[in-house]
Amino acid sequence: MTTEVGRLREQVSGEVISPDDAVYEEARKVHNAMIDRRPRVIVRCAGVEDVVAAVNVARESGTDLAVRGGSHSVPGFGTADDAVVVDLCRMQAVDVDAEAMTARAQGGATWGAFNDATHAHGLATTGGIISTTGVGGLTLGGGIGYLSRGCGLSCDNLISAEVVAADGKIISASERENEDLFWALRGGGGNFGVVTSFEYRLHPIREVYGGPMLYELSDAATVLKFYRDFIKDAPEELGGFPAWQIAPPLPFIPEDRHGDTFLLFVACWAGPTEDGEAALAPFREIAPVVAEQVGPMPYPALNSAFDDLVPDGLQHYWKANFVRELTDEAIEAHLEHGPKVPAVNSTVHIYPINGACHRVEPDATAFAYRDATFATVIAGMWPDPAHNEDNVAWVRDFYEATAPHSEEGGYINFMAEDDQDRIRANYRGNYDRLVDVKRKYDPGNLFHLNQNIRP
Ligand SMILES: Cc1cc2nc3c(=O)[nH]c(=O)nc-3n(C[C@H](O)[C@H](O)[C@H](O)COP(=O)(O)OP(=O)(O)OC[C@H]3O[C@@H](n4cnc5c(N)ncnc54)[C@H](O)[C@@H]3O)c2cc1C
16 A cells, blocks of 8 residues: 555545555546546545545645546546546535525536536526536536527636645635636636535526437538528527437437438527427428427436437547638538548537627636637547547548638647647637646646646
């Protein structure tokens, strides 16, 4: 047993898992099965004091420190060889103050737990579209979801955060306390400390009208061009995105079309349910819909509708870019590479960035691309490691084809590990200020296993 493990066992009330423990093999796994790392110790923290202990032990012993919320980082930032891992999976509580329309989530909560808790009060905020994703990593990188157009990014809904800083101190960040840290947490990723609790603003959204609509590939150009123009000024209650997708064997899709590739529009109307049909009518008029599963549903149901396509244990390789203008040339690139999507789990989403996201100034939070109109993610996900080469090649080819029509930066939460050289571009004019905040709160770069801002 190393000294670090011994010290942690003395100080921590949660679980301290080292390579000798039976649960270690299970505990070291993260969502992306391509990531195969062997930390020195995994601390499943039971509370803030455990986080403080783990941060102090890592810093004092000079051991790498990885932080895990929902474990969904595609580059696997939540784990590392020979590291101390702060695993927040036991810190999942979500408390809702329905009157104040706020919710406080512990740093390891998932969006599934969050949405269920707020939904009970008819409230919601922008979160990810897969319920198993962590509120932690997603919010700290920005947070794009169905509600972004009307409610802003997840980070725009952050009211305050409790943070264990690199020196082990517990501090608060909000508009009133440590404002520089609060600014940096809203888009700057995991660079500044372990967030043990996030406080969010909620919105009165209980039920949504939406779901996937499938179009033939021959209509894809028409639908993409229509979406590009329509979503700019569409009512902000309308969220959703086009996606390239192989049809899974689901009952709402004709059996003889299972396995065929389609362009989808995944819709989410968060206004009055009775207006949903009319809001989506233009998407029915533009081209015939081959199959659909659209209707009224609880907001958490839409946010978990695609969970089965992304179970733990798939191989992941992703690329991302921001687009200011989705030109006809960019759409041509999509039309060339989208239909080649190689696996049913893989997809490409073109998320709209407008509405409430644009009403926040580019320097008001660390998330800088407030003038982007779309965020594209090319998400390669497949089960069999034997197919890694082909799938990674598809993602890279797609990315290369769209990059000339895109901005230099991409959303940090959708980027791969080999995108570290794009971090400065991602933060544009905010980068230098992020470096200043990093120097103040983490001068030794203890929190470096992330899309790193070097002090
Ligand atoms: C299946 C899937 C679906 C996704 N869907 C969306 C989506 O709809 N919208 C979107 O915006 N993004 C989405 N993402 C991207 C997602 O935002 C990132 O993968 C994010 O890092 C996941 O956060 P996590 O807490 O689950 O991951 P983790 O791997 O646990 O964390 C990633 C990194 O974030 C930091 N971090 C996490 N929690 C904390 C904390 N409490 N305090 C300090 N640092 C922390 C750490 O640096 C950590 O290494 C998706 C990813 C996947 C794999």
